Ligand SMILES: *[C@@H]1O[C@H](CO)[C@@H](O)[C@H](O)[C@H]1NC(C)=O
């Protein structure tokens with residue numbers, strides 16, 4: 097009798113995994129590459145580096161690379177990151193990704209950026225206009241840069257500059273995380289396109305036909321094993337550009353059949369990637385990986401108190 101139950105269980109499991117595999121195969125089979133004209137928009141090969149740091153990973157392989165998209169004029173935010181979680185560390189490397197300011201190379205801001213780049217060696221800039229709608233291009237630029245220039249790092253984190261990152265705790269968690277095909281953060285499973293043209297996140301049916309989004313990670317901060325950078329770059333050949341960069345990465349993950357992993361802490365299943373802004377409370381942050389939406393001055397404050405725990 098027990099043998100029979102075991103046998104039945106095993107068969108059911110086998111059947112389920114076969115169905116699962118079939119499902120993912122069918123999924124990849126129906127995706128077609130984008131027309132060249134469309135792919136050109138998002139392909140990093142379309143754009144040139146204005147400022148680059150191609151040598152930063154030649155003499156070391158950081159455990160974790162912070163990829164921080166930031167607008168050209170946000171010098172104060174960059175400085176706050178450099179003085180807090182983005183400070184140079186044994187295991188980490190922090191890089192800022194920018195497009196061009198309005199007025200491009202002739203902008204006075206561009207001179208300032210060149211100076212900042214010489215001083216800190218952490219700015220990577222490409223020649224597309226830096227704008228909210230172009231964030232998808234910027235994200236794909238970060239993926240390509242990582243795949244080309246720092247492929248031997250273990251993990252990368254795409255993180256906004258107004259976030260508090262608990263580096264110590266994050267690295268501790270990552271030491272026991274999968275090394276390939278791994279991506280984690282605040283997973284959004286029930287996202288759908290806004291069809292009202294006055295909405296900030298409006299998406300027309302021409303751009304995106306489906307009624308829902310596949311699971312994706314909140315763009316505020318997500319962590320992935322470095323192998324995914326090249327794979328996501330590759331997958332973007334199959335995904336139409338939409339101006340929602342976090343959903344876009346989710347669409348690329350679907351092409352790859354990679355499932356985003358939700359990170360929670362036991363015993364209360366609290367998300368480690370807290371998307372709300374918590375009132376700062378004597379380092380309740382100690383058990384979280386990221387917390388959202390700080391002004392540069394607030395970020396510096398949180399850091400100085402939390403350093404002593
Ligand atoms: C995105 O960047 C391209 C290349 O610089 C530019 O032509 C386009 O106007 C930008 N789009 C937006 C919406 O800013």
Ligand SMILES: *[C@@H]1O[C@H](CO)[C@@H](O)[C@H](O)[C@H]1NC(C)=O
Pocket residue numbers: 153154245246247248
């Ligand atoms: C990465 O590691 C491989 C194998 O250890 C090595 O051949 C390659 O040169 C390294 N690449 C970089 C950019 O460090």
